[in-house]
Amino acid sequence: MSHFIFSIAFLFLSSQPGLIAPGAKLELIAKDFAFTEGPAADRRGNVYFTDQPNDKIWKYSIDGRLSVYMENAGRANGLYFTKDDHLIACADENNQLWRIKSGEVEKLVEHYQDTLLNGPNDVWVAPDGNIYFTDPYYQRDYWTRKEPDLNVQALYLYRKNGKLIQLDSSFKKPNGIIGTPDGKWLYVADIGDNKTYRYAITKNGLLTNKQLFVNQGSDGMTLDNQRNLYLTGNGITIYNNRGEKIEYIAIPAKWTGNLCFGGKEKNLLFITASDKVFTLKMRVKGVN
Incomplete structure (x- = not known):
């Protein structure tokens, strides 16, 4: 893949342009990856x-x-940064959760009660340092096993200690996950059942009050500073805090896998979509 940045810009149509910066265009940053994520x-x-x-x-x-930050990256999928800027990675080559410090890998999790995990997929780090991650089973061509060791596809909490x-094992296939910056709410998508749920997070990090948020699943997700939730898959669908659809952004790719806010002002929406990555300048900002 070429290491230079493409300057191609795509115009797009949006039903409600209030979240997107005036005159902003979807920018293709690079292409010819195999599959971008996290x-x-x-x-x-x-x-x-x-x-x-x-x-x-x-x-x-x-x-x-x-630039390439790390090779031999454990077939990493979902990523998230801790408050002290250590990178948490869902490294499903060997079904592990990693913490990466200055390029050095610390393996945090591989088993649940002595049973190999399915393959950590997406992750969120709460303000208190607790780590929440989803563990669906997607058969990988780089595995020797042909079926899961666990009989459930679940949501987990990795405590600082x-x-x-295991927090919730009732999913068909959990995937995207994100929490609010105050550490009070957690969103988890069941992409296998095309639903996204919202939980209240208790003081000890456990979950309560599980509620169906929207009848749409998601691969990855993020939040903005207006408490809007961004879901991915067929483009980007945005819901307000009441679960009402307020925006749709078409992405010129087979599949939109994930997204986050970045840039100096945290107002640049960064989008991974199949073999491409895009950016889009927003009027709103990220919170995580």
Whole structure:
């Protein structure tokens, strides 16, 4: 893949342009990846994302440069940064959850009660440091096993003390996950059942009050500073805090996998979509 940045811009139509910066265009940053996923922004606004089939984590810097951050990246999928700017990665090559510090890997999780995980997929780090992640089963061509060891596809909590707790095992196939910046609410998509749920997070990090938020699943998701939830798949669909659809953004790709807010002002929507990555300047800003 070429390492330079493409300057092609795509015009798009939007039903309600209030969230998007006036005159903004969808910008194609690069293409010819195998499959892009897992974007996450560090404190400065640099965005990191994965090309899972090619086993790489890439970095898109705030000054517009694209570079490889890590090779042999554990077939990383979903990413998220902790408050101290350590990168949490769903490394499903060996069904692990990683913490990456200055390029050095610390393996946090591989098993649940001595049973191999399905393959951590997407992750969110709460303000208190607790880590929530989804563990669906997607058969990978780089695995030797042909079926899961676990009999459920679940949502997990990894506590700061190293304890792993299974929070909800009622999903068909959990995938996208994001929480609010105050640490009070968690959104989790069941892409296998085409639904997204919202939970209240208790003081001890457990979940309560599970409610159906919208009848739409999602691969990845993010939130903005107006509490709007962004879901991916066939383009980007945006819902307000009441679960009302307020925006749709068409993306010229077979599949829109994930997205996050980055850039110096945290108002640049960074989008991973099949073999491409895009940016779109927004009027709203990210919160995570």
